[in-house]
Amino acid sequence: MKKKKSFGLFLTVLPLYFFTLCFVLGPLLYMIALSFATRGDGSSVVWNFTLDNYRKIGEPVYLQSFVQSFQLAFTSTGLIILLGYPFGYYMAKLSPKWKKRMMLLIMVPFWTSSLIRMYGWIIILQAKGVLNGILMKLGILEEPLKILYSYPAVVIGMIYALLPFLVLAVYSSAEKMDWSLLEAARDLGANGIQAFFTVTFKLTLPGLLTGIILTFIPSMGLFFIADILGGNKIVLVGSVIQDQLTRGSNWPFAAALAVVLMVLTSLMILVYRKVTHVKDLEGLF
């Protein structure tokens, strides 16, 4: 009986294993192998072992794209935390009815392609756009702000695209929290701020970290936002990789860039976990 049951279980997870092997592990290994190969004619690849691709990453142009990517990721993630943590926290305190409504409001944007929504920001941010129009009508501005095709525009786009992930992660961990713990802390002599930092913050930390990872990693790669809202001023690793794959036709070099990016982000996650001692990342790891 028991054997049968475990075999049934095996059958149900089999597609998952198959999928993981074929579409995650396979391509990953292929990409790593590719990063040590050499570019041939056109898009072809010559399979001889070399470290040239990795050496090439050391060139200032490419190094610069890594630096810019990290800067942007840190800035956006930082701002997303400041906006998203209180949002998710207070959302968990709402009545069930309002929780549902807020959830719907968060989900609605996902019904439209994120690419299209980014173009929407152009309409808002451009010189004669909605934002400048409103600010000038209100008399706050005399001259239109040049936000579009600048660093702030890219940051706004990043925040807009990734905020929901952090909000939801914080919300899910704040929702599980027993609010009577806060009362206990107050009862034991803690003022509101002390109670928040010794109890609430600690207990929602796993959610916050999940949220940070869910925003930090994509923000390293969401190059299309930088392309659409940043003009050509901000070149992210993602753009470079894309460029090498398409116009550059240098697949091995693109693979090397991707491997380095992956290693760096994985390191970041390790550092996070070491610093915060959080083991349970809301089911992420």
Place this chain on the structure above:
Amino acid sequence: MSGELLELKNIKKNFGETDVLKGITLSIQKGEFLTFLGASGCGKTTTLRIIAGLEAPEEGQVLLEGKDVTDLPPNRRDINTVFQNYALFPHMNVEANIGYGLRIKKRPKAEIRGRVKNMLELVQLEGYEKRMPAELSGGQKQRVAIARALINSPKLLLLDEPLGALDLKLRRTMQTELKRLQKKLGITFLYITHDQEEAINMSDRIVVMREGMLEQIGTPDEIYNHPKTAYVADFVGNANIIEGVVEEIGEEKIRVQIQGQRMEAEAAEGMKAGEKVKLAVRRENLQVCTEGENGLEAVVTDKSFQGGQLHVALQLKTGEELVASRYGMDARIVPGQKVRAVWKPEHAVPVDGKQEAEA
């Protein structure tokens, strides 16, 4: 007992349309073990939360040692609470949980360690310092919760049904334990329960609450043997309530006419002959006689044997239902049998008299 510790003055509270507390006035003496006894929803937890500062009353005042603390937040009252669900911090070990209050007060580390150790000894949890709450049994969590509150040496300790989640045997042990702690430390305990046995076992005084009001305040003996209202008699003593008419009033006893029978009961103040009266007779004091001419005529409707006790359900001629309990089996009593219900005069206590429970 030396003087007043806490005073509640006409506390009123409502949640939306429902009045949860309808004017609670009460004073608690220093060093006393006071229990709020009442069914769920009677407002006892709300009263406790108002005393703790976790809830604000719409009206009324809370005075701690004569000082008005009604508007003070919980962290600025010398009152600590043992919560119903323990509310232990899941991310802190036992040591950190117990030491929380002292850490917040920024006491020196050595002092915290020493006092935590004392507390662990007091609640008999030595060696559990590094355990996490999730690794503790219900009884152990309970002890940690008590230690965490007591370490702050509060003037008043509030306990909200602290033994509710424990099994019967453990509950008995913890009752004794809590009483021992209270005596040893001399801290005033305000205890909440819906369990009359618990209340009677532990308290110096019991406050019976009902629908946001105080029904009766008194020692366990007063509450149990001399209930003032039918509600208290029923809730605390599982008493039968029998209606009759006062016939004759004596020094210590009164005669009451019930179903044309003359029965005797305890005398109470403010009684007049010819008036209606309600008598409370506890189940174990109601005797079922299969012979004789005295007592109320009744028919046995049901009989069950539970926990060493025989419960006999009776129906009077008026249709009123009574229950009599006694130890041991009695084969002579069978359903359908005509019997007589008898009690000793001192076991029939007039309730719901003119004088309502003092507010």
